[in-house]
Amino acid sequence: MPREDGSLDELYxxxxxxxxxxxxxxxxxxQEAEDVVxxxxxxxxxxxxxxxxxxxxxxxxxxxxLNLARSRFRRAVRGVAALVKLGVPHEEPELxxxxxxxxxxMRELPEAQREALVLHHxxxxxxxxxxxxxxxxxGTIKARLSRGRTALAGRLGVEEGALADG
Amino acid sequence: xxxxxxxxxxLESSVSPPxxxxxxxxxxxxxxxxxxxxxxxxxMVGTASGMALLGRPTARDGDAPPxxxxxTARNTIVSGDRQPPLGxxxxxxxxxVDFVSATTGWAIGVRCEGTVCDVxxxxxxxxxxTWGGAVDLALRVPRASFHEEDATGGAVRSxxxxxxxxxxxxxPDLYWSDDGGETWQRVPQPSKVTSVSVxxxxxxxxxxxxxxxxxxxxxxxxxxxxxxxRELDVPETNxxxxxxxxxxxxxxxxxxxxxxxxxxxxxxxxxxxxxTWARRAHPCPDATAAALSAWDRVSLWAVCTTPAxxxxxxxxxxxxxxxxxxxxxAAGEVTDLVARSGTEAFLTLQNPGRxxxxxxxxxTWxxxxxxxRAYGYANLDVVSDTHAWAMGDEGQLWRTTDGERWxxxxxxxxxxxxxPPKPPAAAPSDTDVEFTGLHxxxxxxxxxxxxxxxxxxxxxxxxxxxxxxxxxQVANAPxxxxxxxxxxxxxxxxxxxxxxxxxxxxLFGQNVFATHxxxxTWREVRxxxxxxxxPRGDVWWxxxxxGCASNPCGASVARGATGEDRARDVSSGYRTGHLRGWFDAPxxxxxxxxxxxxxxxxxxxxxxxxxxxxxGSTWKTHAAPCPDAYRRGLSSYAPDGLWVLCSGNTDxxxxxxxxxxxxxxxxxxxxxxxGEEAGELRALSPTDAWRTGARSGxxxxxxxxxTWRxxxxxxTRVFALTFLDATHGxxxxxxxxxWRTTDGxxxxxxxxx
Numbered sequence: 001m002p003r004e005d006g007s008l009d010e011l012y013x014x015x016x017x018x019x020x021x022x023x024x025x026x027x028x029x030x031q032e033a034e035d036v037v038x039x040x041x042x043x044x045x046x047x048x049x050x051x052x053x054x055x056x057x058x059x060x061x062x063x064x065x066l067n068l069a070r071s072r073f074r075r076a077v078r079g080v081a082a083l084v085k086l087g088v089p090h091e092e093p094e095l096x097x098x099x100x101x102x103x104x105x106m107r108e109l110p111e112a113q114r115e116a117l118v119l120h121h122x123x124x125x126x127x128x129x130x131x132x133x134x135x136x137x138x139g140t141i142k143a144r145l146s147r148g149r150t151a152l153a154g155r156l157g158v159e160e161g162a163l164a165d166g
Numbered sequence: 167x168x169x170x171x172x173x174x175x176x177l178e179s180s181v182s183p184p185x186x187x188x189x190x191x192x193x194x195x196x197x198x199x200x201x202x203x204x205x206x207x208x209x210m211v212g213t214a215s216g217m218a219l220l221g222r223p224t225a226r227d228g229d230a231p232p233x234x235x236x237x238t239a240r241n242t243i244v245s246g247d248r249q250p251p252l253g254x255x256x257x258x259x260x261x262x263v264d265f266v267s268a269t270t271g272w273a274i275g276v277r278c279e280g281t282v283c284d285v286x287x288x289x290x291x292x293x294x295x296t297w298g299g300a301v302d303l304a305l306r307v308p309r310a311s312f313h314e315e316d317a318t319g320g321a322v323r324s325x326x327x328x329x330x331x332x333x334x335x336x337x338p339d340l341y342w343s344d345d346g347g348e349t350w351q352r353v354p355q356p357s358k359v360t361s362v363s364v365x366x367x368x369x370x371x372x373x374x375x376x377x378x379x380x381x382x383x384x385x386x387x388x389x390x391x392x393x394x395x396r397e398l399d400v401p402e403t404n405x406x407x408x409x410x411x412x413x414x415x416x417x418x419x420x421x422x423x424x425x426x427x428x429x430x431x432x433x434x435x436x437x438x439x440x441x442t443w444a445r446r447a448h449p450c451p452d453a454t455a456a457a458l459s460a461w462d463r464v465s466l467w468a469v470c471t472t473p474a475x476x477x478x479x480x481x482x483x484x485x486x487x488x489x490x491x492x493x494x495x496a497a498g499e500v501t502d503l504v505a506r507s508g509t510e511a512f513l514t515l516q517n518p519g520r521x522x523x524x525x526x527x528x529x530t531w532x533x534x535x536x537x538x539r540a541y542g543y544a545n546l547d548v549v550s551d552t553h554a555w556a557m558g559d560e561g562q563l564w565r566t567t568d569g570e571r572w573x574x575x576x577x578x579x580x581x582x583x584x585x586p587p588k589p590p591a592a593a594p595s596d597t598d599v600e601f602t603g604l605h606x607x608x609x610x611x612x613x614x615x616x617x618x619x620x621x622x623x624x625x626x627x628x629x630x631x632x633x634x635x636x637x638x639q640v641a642n643a644p645x646x647x648x649x650x651x652x653x654x655x656x657x658x659x660x661x662x663x664x665x666x667x668x669x670x671x672x673l674f675g676q677n678v679f680a681t682h683x684x685x686x687t688w689r690e691v692r693x694x695x696x697x698x699x700x701p702r703g704d705v706w707w708x709x710x711x712x713g714c715a716s717n718p719c720g721a722s723v724a725r726g727a728t729g730e731d732r733a734r735d736v737s738s739g740y741r742t743g744h745l746r747g748w749f750d751a752p753x754x755x756x757x758x759x760x761x762x763x764x765x766x767x768x769x770x771x772x773x774x775x776x777x778x779x780x781x782g783s784t785w786k787t788h789a790a791p792c793p794d795a796y797r798r799g800l801s802s803y804a805p806d807g808l809w810v811l812c813s814g815n816t817d818x819x820x821x822x823x824x825x826x827x828x829x830x831x832x833x834x835x836x837x838x839x840x841g842e843e844a845g846e847l848r849a850l851s852p853t854d855a856w857r858t859g860a861r862s863g864x865x866x867x868x869x870x871x872x873t874w875r876x877x878x879x880x881x882t883r884v885f886a887l888t889f890l891d892a893t894h895g896x897x898x899x900x901x902x903x904x905w906r907t908t909d910g911x912x913x914x915x916x917x918x919x
């Protein structure tokens with residue numbers, strides 16, 4: 001079978017930053033985001049002959065990375081692996097005060113709501129695409145988005161409508 | 167307005183991707199480690215062969231017979247993939263049989279009605295004379311999914327059993343069983359599975375290389391039996407017809423030809439499990455059809471059909487050279503070739519159907535004694551020098567028990583299952599089960615939950631005792647399985663068990679399964695990740711993963727009536743929703759958990775203990791003890807009686823705190839163990855409690871936590887503490903043994919469940 005690692009190089013160059021930013025927004029932890037995205041790419045290498053045929057390999061990578069992130073949280077919660085770190089992660093990117101406020105507010109949301117907000121507003125997926133990505137009904141995603149926006153608006157001191165788009 | 171785009175740009179600009187080569191190197195090193203581990207685990211023995219065929223559908227008369235044998239994994243050669251003639255039938259149409267010994271075999275059958283079909287397997291324990299009742303493998307699968315282009319519709323019609331416990335059903339989908347065909351788990355594949363070949367613990371699954379296109383490359387996926395499959399780098403071919411044969415675990419052969427329209431052919435061999443392939447001489451480059459069999463690593467027998475006739479060839483050097491050994495009858499189409507040695511081989515034909523045998527190295531062929539007429543013979547299954555089965559294309563089954571004479575047998579479902587020749591292995595010998603959950607409802611009745619992982623897939627295993635743990639019986643568990651290496655908490659992965667009474671119980675982990683008939687049947691009642699299920703009186707409490715805010719992670723509490731599947735969320739009114747998972751409920755109305763609150767304006771971690779005394783309608787908060795601890799295990803023995811085990815303090819100390827007023831006030835004692843991860847805690851009274859530790863085994867206090875004494879009998883790490891009262895308790899150790907105390911002081915090791 002012909003190898004097409006060149007395409008993986010291109011995908012990596014095009015997607016890595018974007019995926020890390022998205023996972024950072026979901027996890028609130030830069031190192032965690034880099035870890036899971038790198039792991040997702042290594043898994044893609046193992047099955048590149050399949051992944052390369054997907055309509056949207058980046059979406060597959062994002063799903064794998066999100067699954068890994070959830071898994072890490074859960075293991076940590078159960079206390080069978082490394083304990084969850086407390087506090088703000090090191091190596092914070094330089095963000096504007098508004099963006100810091102938004103990230104801080106996002107961190108305080110339940111993970112499910114934060115994930116829905118990131119996938120919908122940050123990644124740009126439709127509600128149905130978010131539902132397919134996380135394996136939940138569209139109605140559930142709508143509810144998470146609504147609750148997440150309400151909570152976020154309260155924390156940021158803005159109108160909820162201001163969070164509806166970007 | 168939230169500046170999502172700006173945030174995205176800001177975050178992306180801060181990311182510096184490491185070189186992809188660095189990831190490749192990490193992966194390479196990881197694979198190296200895995201390869202070493204896998205190599206050590208593999209037992210590469212045997213010379214079983216296997217093959218696959220890809221090809222253009224061959225037209226056949228429209229009046230297809232009611233029963234049709236399909237190509238098997240091992241030994242069938244057909245001139246392309248035919249559509250199954252699946253008419254409507256009241257009973258299952260057997261499409262394949264496979265035997266693992268002289269007595270034990272399985273059949274797979276399909277029953278269609280309208281646009282849907284059911285697939286079932288049957289088992290024989292007497293060599294095919296009688297067959298057991300159907301085990302449903304797949305129900306209501308679309309009839310269209312039996313067509314070759316739909317590899318994901320759930321349809322299968324072929325079997326390849328590895329041994330008495332493990333096997334695959336395939337073509338075009340793929341299923342796996344590790345319990346002797348009692349249950350089947352679907353294994354999603356990207357494209358149609360045309361054959362499954364097993365040699366030792368190595369499996370090759372041959373497929374079309376693309377999901378739907380019928381004109382695409384051969385793909386071969388490999389792995390350990392029951393494990394995850396990876397794609398082999400086989401020689402690229404879009405030949406109409408191909409055979410993959412295996413001489414041994416390391417050796418394989420790929421024979422391709424294009425049929426009469428394009429008489430081009432190639433023959434490749436691998437000596438390293440398919441990693442590299444070398445082109446060799448083709449035995450019959452002008453063949454319009456070919457069959458290949460290996461009777462050891464390097465000894466091959468080929469039967470080729472050319473416009474000039476049908477000839478046999480043998481190679482004893484792995485296909486480097488071939489020599490003609492004779493001709494074979496030209497009538498009919500070859501469906502299978504099984505070579506037993508350089509002198510003996512079976513050849514099956516269709517249209518007209520014949521089963522031929524040669525014992526002189528292929529110089530002469532004659533009809534096998536006792537075989538009858540059929541449209542075609544297929545699925546030749548030779549398990550020893552004396553025992554073999556051949557399935558007719560019209561549903562007949564023949565067997566030989568001396569290698570000479572053949573007799574016709576009945577196919578299922580015409581007769582009941584004969585008694586097995588040996589009773590199944592007793593549950594206590596199941597040393598490959600890892601037990602993780604234990605629960606007792608009274609001094610005699612208890613349940614142990616474990617998992618058995620075979621070939622990379624795991625399945626829940628449940629045991630029940632009615633004599634306090636002295637003996638255990640196999641109990642029914644949910645049928646689903648999960649990948650052993652799946653880190654994403656796959657469905658069906660359950661690790662804990664709780665029962666309210668004889669009838670009502672729960673298995674939980676990634677999902678919650680409930681039974682209301684004493685474990686005979688289980689139904690999934692929650693699909694969220696569940697930390698705990700606590701049955702109390704006529705209600706059951708459950709704590710589910712709710713997601714992680716920044717940290718810590720949250721949970722939600724739900725409460726339902728015992729005997730009902732639904733549980734209602736009773737924690738949504740709590741002000742933060744950021745609940746810790748450490749939870750206990752002493753009664754049907756009282757419950758407590760520890761919450762890490764971020765309400766403090768300075769963002770200081772301010773843990774609280776939250777409790778309800780009205781079934782979750784209202785919750786009260788109190789400051790938690792040992793505020794600088796990271797982990798707190800909570801146990802409650804009475805409506806207002808609480809114990810909290812604190813660990814993860816910055817200086818490594820551990821503490822235990824007790825409260826007799828629902829958490830309003832606390833009395834705290836420092837524990838002697840330092841730097842040790844705190845384990846489980848079970849509080850029994852204001853003065854008595856048991857706890858576990860990584861190094862300390864099992865410890866007990868009788869003075870409210872001031873002093874602790876190790877249980878002298880237990881010198882290993884234990885978990886899954888379950889206590890009925892101060893004197894009767896059980897724990898599991900790492901080896902899966904159950905320990906029991908009946909006096910609250912001494913412990914006796916019982917057997918494995």
